[in-house]
Amino acid sequence: MEIEYDFSSELAIPISYGSSEVIETGKWGFEKPETAFLTAPCQEACPAGNPIPQFLYLAGEGRCEEALETILKENPFPGVCGRVCFHPCEKDCHRGQYDEAVSINAMERYVFDVTSNHHPDIHPISNADSKRVAVVGSGPAGLSAAYFLRLLGYRVTLFEARKALGGVMRWGIPEYRLPKSILKKEIERILQLSIDVKTGVRVGKEIPFEELDQFDAFFLSPGAGLSLSLGIEGEDLKKVWRGGGFLDRINSGDKPRIGKEIIVIGGGNTAMDVARSALRLGSRVIVAYRRTRAEMPAIQDEIHEAEEEGVRFEFLLLPVKISLLKNRRIRVKFQRMRIRGRDQSNRPKANPIKGEYLTLEADGFIKAVGEGVDLSWIPGNISKNGLIDVNSSLTTSNPKIFAGGDAIDQPRAIVTAIASGKKAAISIDLYFRGCMSEDGFSKIRVGNKGALSMATYLSGKDGGNGSEPKDVISYPQINTLYFEHSKRIEMRKQDRNKALKGFSEVNLGLTSDEARISTSRCFSCGTCNYCYNCYFFCPEGVISLDPLHQTKTVDLDHCKGCGTCAKVCPRYVVLMKELS
């Protein structure tokens, strides 16, 4: 090391005019900071592994188009999920332990809504060995599988029995929750990837199942649209509607005449959709459920909104008989129930109270108690217990047949269906490349709850560095001293009276100010959001940050390894690693 001094006798002190950078103070250290992103709990909880902290950061910076593209790497349906997802992400949000969870669901919708004119830059990777894959059914699982298979470079043919695509998103969810225009936009974006679409083609009817054999692999996602019988007297009466059928008619633009007073049976999201749709047709609605409110599987917000809109709930009631009265009304006899013990799936079990009954009268009865999978067109050897039977890689007993969505044994939700479409696409790729193994999935897992990352998979596949799975950040690892308490922001809603007059969307989304506040509330657990704490606190001034390109560099020649950056990082992104 050489430093130039000025020792002239004029001066009583030495001054150096050379740069002190020649002294490589970095060699003094025993530790070096490493930027190690960890998986946020929201991301782990999301079945689709949505990179939530990343997209919230970009949205917070006003970079919504990049935020959209970030989500699209893992989920082709931000507009749909931003509206109808049961958002387990918010339940696990670390901010929820501090004050209230971040409005992640509303933000996903916001990102989609404000980028409606943007054409995101998504394109398939080049795949010389372009095999052909058939996808049967165009619900969230089928469309996601088609989307991710295209990203992986395969040729995809999509078979849909009905005249329009979307499955449960198109025919099951009412317009006031998910406008058709939103769904249309999402599907159009997916189809831009060049997918061969065959609508009005029911496999097993218009074409035989065997015809799928010409494809190198196929993915079955027919959904669950088969009416299940309650097995009670009077179930076949004309005044008894099937929930799915009722919603299908509404979503086809019909206004079925169901009568002034309606009893809806069920406690899931279908029951809530049915009840709230019936309200919009002018009916008074009672929802009868055999367990209590606490056991209702529907999204809490949906239950709350149904109640707010005027749906009456009756709990611990099991219908046992429906009879037609002379005045053309119906009478429903309910067995009173109570909660005792737990069933095989560990849910509280409803047991009848001997001899206690209740009778209600109404003009119509809608059963929304879950539906079955039509397996009539499928070879018997790939089904089991009324579902398509798959292993953990979503493969059936036939190695070239894969399945997902509501037709397999998994929670019935849009986002889980999307997740199964993604997993199947990866599975099919592994199958084609002859390297199917559990390890293939564990390397791309997002946390430990089953979510997978397509972005990580692609980075490994494309000759890039498929990074190892990251740990999930725990709440104590967040330095909450850096955050002020603040209130969560909820979406504004349409005026109730106006909302009940039709099927226009109830939730109105966030304003840009509300979105800004919502993103600023995110702890960005384990993900750098360029807060500049490390930069400001670094005593050596050796940290450079580039938020635009999302890079961070440390001048290791001059970093003494003091660890200040790691201590002041609010989100546990900087970890000190001992030098060997």
Add this chain to the structure above:
Amino acid sequence: MKEFMTGNHAVARAVRLCRTPLIAAYPITPQTPIYEKLSEWEASGELKGIMMRTESEHSAMAACIAASLTGVRTFTATSSQGIALMHEMLHFAAGCRVPVVMANVNRLLAAPWGFWADQLDSLSQRDTGWIQLYCENGQESLDTVIQAYKIAEQVYLPVMLSLEAFFVSHFMEVVDLPEQERVDRFLPPIDLPHKFDIDKPGFLVPVVSSELYRKYKHMAQISVDSVKEIAVRVDQEFKKEFGRGYGIIEPVMLDDAEVVIVTAGSITSTARLAIKDLRKQGNKIGLLKLRLFRPFPVEAVRVALRGKKKIAVIDRNISLGCGGIFCQELRAALVHSPDHPLTYSYIAGIGGTDVTPEVIQKIALDVMSKNEPTDAPIWVMEDY
């Protein structure tokens, strides 16, 4: 123009008169009125400089050093724990040869906690390379600030002046305020040679070799020693301009004195009164006031005390395990003088306890009655 004011306000007034452009400070009792007064004037526009409110005394001194290196006059004021916290930066200031001026209001050092007058805070900093001056009253404090700049800017060394808590800092006295034009004439704008140049960036305090370190320390020692002459000259120039002077030491009724009381700071005023009474009683007693402490005016002291029989040094401070600090310095200064007087060490006024004329008379009678001095200091308590 004469005004009735506290010692603190006299210091603040002096800083304003010196047109100091950068003041960096942190409040601490009993110094705070200096800080407050300068802040008030900054707000009203009467102070042309900037009051930089730092988060600690350590930072205040760092700010003064940095500002001084841009070539401007700087000032800070502190006390007690504040100067203790500043310690590291005091070495830097002296080592960087910056002419920073600081007023230290002498307050005891914790623990136990207290706010009272005691000189240990500034005396603890005697080895930092700062020039130190001890002031007797408000007038002298004001005048010493002005002199301090003139000394500092000639030798490129920082100067600290000390005034005792409450006895000087808060007592109101009549202070003769110099006219601005005269201060401007006495203290023209400065142009420091080693100021930073943005066109030729450099950095200070680089690592140096052992030999270079020794060289700079030696240069500093030569500079500090030169202050004994410079301070005398500056004081004479000051007297010429303003009609008042203090010297680096002040002999009072020493010519025929056999016994000499030695003091520094506000006890000197009381001692002036006490020896007058003792003289009336026929005692051949005199007084020596120490004003310059660093560099220690060895030669001047030796000359002033030549031929005296006994001296009694009154210390409002204690270096535990040794004794009063002024006494130690004095004994060291006299050691090469043949037939030097016997030195008696008295600890009085510690922790702000009152040193009345009666206490000083008691000390004088005590020293006159003794034939052999002791090594250990004598603590003057109520029952002594």
